Amino acid sequence: MLTVLIPAHKGGTIPGSTAKPQILETIESLKGQTLPPDRIIVLANNCHDDTPEIARSAGVEVLMVPQNPHKKAGALNWWLDDHLDDLSDEDLLMVMDADSILGDQFLESAQKYIGRGYHAVGGVFLGKGGGGFVGMLQRNEYARYARDVERRNGRTLVLTGTATVFTANCLKDVVAGRELGLIPNSAGGGQKAQVYDTKALTEDNELTFALLHLGYAIIAPPECELLTEVMGTWGDLARQRERWKRGAIENNRHYGLTRYTWNYWRLQVWGQLGIAVTVIYLTTLGWAIVTGNLQLQLLWIAVTLIFSVERFVTVVKRRGLKQAFVGAAILIEMPYDVFLQAVQLKAILSSAFHTKASW
Numbered sequence: 001m002l003t004v005l006i007p008a009h010k011g012g013t014i015p016g017s018t019a020k021p022q023i024l025e026t027i028e029s030l031k032g033q034t035l036p037p038d039r040i041i042v043l044a045n046n047c048h049d050d051t052p053e054i055a056r057s058a059g060v061e062v063l064m065v066p067q068n069p070h071k072k073a074g075a076l077n078w079w080l081d082d083h084l085d086d087l088s089d090e091d092l093l094m095v096m097d098a099d100s101i102l103g104d105q106f107l108e109s110a111q112k113y114i115g116r117g118y119h120a121v122g123g124v125f126l127g128k129g130g131g132g133f134v135g136m137l138q139r140n141e142y143a144r145y146a147r148d149v150e151r152r153n154g155r156t157l158v159l160t161g162t163a164t165v166f167t168a169n170c171l172k173d174v175v176a177g178r179e180l181g182l183i184p185n186s187a188g189g190g191q192k193a194q195v196y197d198t199k200a201l202t203e204d205n206e207l208t209f210a211l212l213h214l215g216y217a218i219i220a221p222p223e224c225e226l227l228t229e230v231m232g233t234w235g236d237l238a239r240q241r242e243r244w245k246r247g248a249i250e251n252n253r254h255y256g257l258t259r260y261t262w263n264y265w266r267l268q269v270w271g272q273l274g275i276a277v278t279v280i281y282l283t284t285l286g287w288a289i290v291t292g293n294l295q296l297q298l299l300w301i302a303v304t305l306i307f308s309v310e311r312f313v314t315v316v317k318r319r320g321l322k323q324a325f326v327g328a329a330i331l332i333e334m335p336y337d338v339f340l341q342a343v344q345l346k347a348i349l350s351s352a353f354h355t356k357a358s359w
Contacts, residue, residue, distance in 0.1 A: 001091045002107065002165075003039040004030060007065075007075040008098035012049035022099045022229070023051050027058045029101045029226075035108035037094065045075035051098070072161070073196035073203040080171065080195045089169035096163040099229040101128070109223035110165040119170035120211055122156055122220040123163035124149050126318065127230040134237060137336040138230040140327060143318040149220050156220035157264065159211070161204035162228045170216050171195050174207065183210045184254050200254075202247025209251055212260040238343050245347035253351075272348065275341045282338070304330070 011023035023042065030040055040060040044052045045068055052062045068074040076095060087093070092114065094107070102123070110121040124146045127139035149156055178185035178193035184206075186199040200206035211218055231237040252268060255261050288294040311327035326332050 001039070001087075002037045002094060002111070003041065003087075003091070004037045004094045004096060005041055005043060005076060005079060006096055006098050007043045007045050007072045008051050008055070009045050009047055009071070010049050010051060011098035012051040012054055021051070021054050023054055024058055025101050026096070026098055027055065027060055030107075032104060033102065033107045034105050035111065037107060041079070042098070043075045043079060045071070070198040073198045073200070077194040077196050077198065081192070084168065084171060084175070084195065087168040089167065089172070091168040092165055093168060093171065094163065094165045095161065096123075097161060097228065099128075100125075100162045101227040102163060103223075103225040106163065106224050106226060107165070109221060113219055113221055114165065114167060117217060118219050119167045119216040120159050120208075120218040121165045121224060122159040122218065123224045123226045124220050124222055125160060125162045125226050125228045128227045131230040131232045134234055134336075135230040135232060136323070136326075137333060138237070140315050140319055140323055140333065141336075142228075142230075143323075144314045146222070146225070146318060147314055150222040154219040154221040156218065157208070157267070158202075158205050159208045159218055160220070163224070163226050164204070170211055170214070173214055173216075174210050177210065177214050183213050200247060200251060201243050202251065205244075205248055206251045206254075209255050209260065213255070213258065234339070238339075241340060241343045242347045242350070245344045246351050249347060249351045271341075271344055275345050278338060278341055 006023075006026060008023055011026070012021050014021075027040065027042075030037055042052070042055040042060055042062045043065050044055075044062055045065040047064075052064065055062045063079070065075045065078050068078065070077070092111070094110075096102075100123075106123065113121045125142060126146060127135065127142045129135070131138065174183070174195050175193050177183045178187070184197060185193050186197045187193050195207070196203045197206045197210075208218065231240055248264065249268060252261055252264050257265055285294075308328045308330055311330060311333065312324045315327050316324035
């Protein structure tokens, strides 16, 4: 049996817009699967629009989550606390966002991988339309991410919250592992351990760590492709990415340096080196321009050409020639890369100085 849980804070009708409500797109993508789920449950969580009514009219179950300070993780724990133990170990649970649109063969492909011994199968997401210039840049970024995962044969660092299928057995073991102290447990004294860590800024990243430390095999195969919403403004993008980056940093710290977190620590260090290199490069370039000492050298021309080709090749398959040439131009996407590095630096500093985290 496959049950889909959709925690939904918003996803209903947008005032003044003729666009189809996102929750309806999500439900339709589930019902249009080559192997549809047995049960679809929308968890209306601190929801103040017409998402519950739209979901009910689409023929799925809707549960109103009680007042919940822990957002997505809290809504999922609310349902899992009461129902996880009633599921057989072979039952499947899919957790997906209320703005995700699955590819038609997502669930069929995911179940094939479950049959091969994987206990968690994550999606590979691309960006929906909209969002103007910043939306376009995110779509190019996501296309590169999808290509990277495909080239690694589905090996992924994080099981995405946009859409992931789990076996009930592995989620039961997460609860047991927290109670036994094998993995971090955010539940207070005397309280039952839960699947999702409500203190983690990025609960999906933390759950990925938990499963890996318990010995479960995970994968994000290219067949499990989906579309997710892109941020429409630079401010929204900054808030999203700061949460992602800071959440990853703090999850690394909670788990420490282990065989499973080594790659994550390496990427954190690499990212900080990238920030340093960017600052040095831009400072040096700016100084050379101001002082009139800018000189073109064959080495740097060659490096720039290689980088340009890389930006072209990594998006052409999924985004087409137009966006590939946008990437190859370098200067169009460079401000975006610098922006993301600045957000990462802010996340590092916020975590280091323990400023209040929220989203």
